[in-house]
Every structure is written in C-alpha cells, then in structure tokens.
Amino acid sequence: MKKYLFYILISVVSSNLQAQKKMIIPPYLKKGDTIAIVATARKNVEDNLQPAIEWLHNWGLEVVIGKTIGLDKNQLAGTDEERAVDFQTMMDNPNIKAIWCVRGGYGTVRMIDLLDFTKFKQSPKWVIGFSDVTVLHSHLNNLGFASIHGIMPVSVKATEEAKESLRKALFGESLEYTVPCEPMNRYGSAKGELVGGNLSILYSLLGSSSAIDCTDKILFIEDLDEYLYHIDRMMMNLKRNGCLESLKGIIVGGMTKMHDNEIPWGKNVLEIIDDVTKPYHIPVIYNFPAGHSADNHALVLGKQIYLDVTDLESKVLFTD
Known part of the structure; x- marks a missing residue:
C-alpha cells in the first residue's frame, strides 16, 4: 500500500512539474540580425524569393539563402540528408537568428530525426513557417521552445496585415x-x-x-x-x-x-x-x-x- 501511494505521489509531482514548465521564447530579432531561408520539404527551384528578401531588408534584416534552395530531387528539395544538413547548419550557426522555411508540401518529417538540437537548446532561434512546417513546430514545442506559425517566403500574395503580423512576432511587438x-x-x-x-x-x-x-x-x-x-x-x-x-x-x-x-x-x-x-x-x-x-x-x-x-x-x- 505504501509503495502504491509513493507511485501516486511521484505521478502527481511529475504532472505538476510538467504543468509549471515554462516555454522558452527565443530572443526576438533586432535590426542587423540575419535570417536564413531554407527548404525542409518541397523543392523551390523558381527565382521567386526577391519579394521576401525585400520584406526582410525593409525590416532591417540580413538574409542568407540555404543550399537547399534550388535543389531538385523529384518533389523534394534534395535528399533527406541534404535538407537536414542545411537546416542543421543554420541551427548551429550563431550568426543566424531565425530560420524561415521556404514552403510546405511534404518532407519535413523525413528529416526531423536526422537533426541534433543540442546547440539549438543552448542558443535557440525562431523557426518560421506553416503547413508541413507543423512537424518542426510540434517537435520544438515538445522540446520546450516557441516557434512562429506564419507566412513563408513563397507567400508573395500575402496581405500587408499578414506580413506586418510576422514582423511584429519576430521583433517581439504586441500581438x-x-x-x-x-x-x-x-x-x-x-x-x-x-x-x-x-x-x-x-x-x-x-x-x-x-x-x-x-x-x-x-x-x-x-x-x-x-x-x-x-x-x-x-x-x-x-x-x-x-x-x-x-x-x-x-x-x-x-x-x-x-x-x-x-x-x-x-x-x-x-x-x-x-x-x-x-x-x-x-x-x-x-x-x-x-x-x-x-x-x-x-x-x-x-x-x-x-x-x-x-x-x-x-x-x-x-x-x-
């Protein structure tokens, strides 16, 4: 009976600790920071990123284009390993303050288990996107980190309100x-x-x-x-x-x-x-x-x- 009560107590304490767990919010961006654009799923071989790059420049940000942009492996932006290496590189680079997934489609789940989040945990950064990027959002949430569900670089028809909401989210302004x-x-x-x-x-x-x-x-x-x-x-x-x-x-x-x-x-x-x-x-x-x-x-x-x-x-x- 005592052993049974002990396990109940441990379970309650564990549940309370989980409930009290506070999500880690990555540092908000400031002018001069660098954001990387990468592909984690469907390929992006078109020359269609200039509008998004201009948005970022207008917000005072620098841009790095990942090696997966332009890769063509059937539907995907290169092999699973290539997409994972590109994302890993941006996660581990201390000069990159946010990672913006270029588009959705399908494929992020094929590379998620190839990623090592050790350095990310030490120095978190914003991961941005929607649709298939939900794989990253959910995985990061389980690790205890916030992320941004929002427009992507190929969202050239995004409303001004949608673009402004992403800027506010990245710079830590009230939403x-x-x-x-x-x-x-x-x-x-x-x-x-x-x-x-x-x-x-x-x-x-x-x-x-x-x-x-x-x-x-x-x-x-x-x-x-x-x-x-x-x-x-x-x-x-x-x-x-x-x-x-x-x-x-x-x-x-x-x-x-x-x-x-x-x-x-x-x-x-x-x-x-x-x-x-x-x-x-x-x-x-x-x-x-x-x-x-x-x-x-x-x-x-x-x-x-x-x-x-x-x-x-x-x-x-x-x-x-």
Whole structure:
C-alpha cells in the first residue's frame, strides 16, 4: 500500500512539474540580425524569393539563402540528408537568428530525426513557417521552445496585415487579434499555451516523439485540400487519443478547398469539427485568419494567450 501511494505521489509531482514548465521564447530579432531561408520539404527551384528578401531588408534584416534552395530531387528539395544538413547548419550557426522555411508540401518529417538540437537548446532561434512546417513546430514545442506559425517566403500574395503580423512576432511587438463573430462560434474565455498547426500533420505525428501535447492547451488547427470524411477521421483520432478532452479552447483557421465524395458526407467542415468538439464545452473560434490563404496572420506557438469569444467579436491576445 505504501509503495502504491509513493507511485501516486511521484505521478502527481511529475504532472505538476510538467504543468509549471515554462516555454522558452527565443530572443526576438533586432535590426542587423540575419535570417536564413531554407527548404525542409518541397523543392523551390523558381527565382521567386526577391519579394521576401525585400520584406526582410525593409525590416532591417540580413538574409542568407540555404543550399537547399534550388535543389531538385523529384518533389523534394534534395535528399533527406541534404535538407537536414542545411537546416542543421543554420541551427548551429550563431550568426543566424531565425530560420524561415521556404514552403510546405511534404518532407519535413523525413528529416526531423536526422537533426541534433543540442546547440539549438543552448542558443535557440525562431523557426518560421506553416503547413508541413507543423512537424518542426510540434517537435520544438515538445522540446520546450516557441516557434512562429506564419507566412513563408513563397507567400508573395500575402496581405500587408499578414506580413506586418510576422514582423511584429519576430521583433517581439504586441500581438492581438480581434475578429468578427462567426455563427458557429462557441462562446467563452480561456487562458493557456497555444499549440497546433496543420491538422493533417498533427494527425500524422500522433504516436511519435513529435506528437502534440494538448494538456491544458489552446489548440489551433487549419488545413487544405482534404476530403470531408478525412477531416472527420482526423478529428476522431484526436478525440480517441485524448487530445480534445483536456483542451481549454480551440481556434479553427482556414479550412480551404475542402472536397466531398459523390455520396455526400452530410456535414461541411465546420459542422464536422463542431460535432466532434461539442461535448467539451470549451470556447471555439471558427474562420480565424490563419492558414492557407493570403491573410495568414502570425501565431506564436508556445506562448500563453487569452482567448475571448462573444456574440460580438472574438479576441486572441498574446500575454507573455
């Protein structure tokens, strides 16, 4: 009996320590700092980076182009080893203060286990991107480091608001979003650490060392080009893995270019998410401006946010 109580005590202490764990925020950028552009997934062989380079120069930043830019290995930007070496080089270079992934697609998961985060832990820096870059966001979150979900160098059609939000996130300026009320929103307020990213990627990482930890978190999800039944499958998987029952709130970004089968699923994408999450009675924002659209506002994953959803408007305020 004493031995049993001892193990319970150890478990409680461990849980409390985990809850008290504070996410490490990499140093914010300042004028004169250098940011690297690399490819971790789909190839980028086009000469299309000049607009993004000009954004960075206008922000007072220097730019280094990684060796993976221009590499061509079928769909990917070189071999897994080449992409890993390029990313590792930028992580280990003390002069590089942020790493900006050029585009998504698929492939980051193929190189994640080739990376050594020893020097990164000693001298963290910002990792930026969305879509397939969710692999890095989730992995870094598990290691205890914040990162930025935002536009990428190929996002040439990004709105001025989206670009400005990334600049604010990188330079540590205040981030607060107010968006109109959506009919399906679930009202309420919550405070917690923001986690998440692309739903398909989060789903694919479950069971791995990069799997998302939803405990007492506020979850952001978005996706592109998926069938409705597959959205239901992914949401049900999150539910059955216990990822939804411990959440404090949910922010649903763009669910873009969804598809249905010849025999309809019977619900649209927001109705699917609402159906799966309704039992948890937590605040939910739908159609938040982040994801696969030009108006892709930056979100600092790993930071604490205050979420307030009312019948008039919804607010997302980063509090630390």
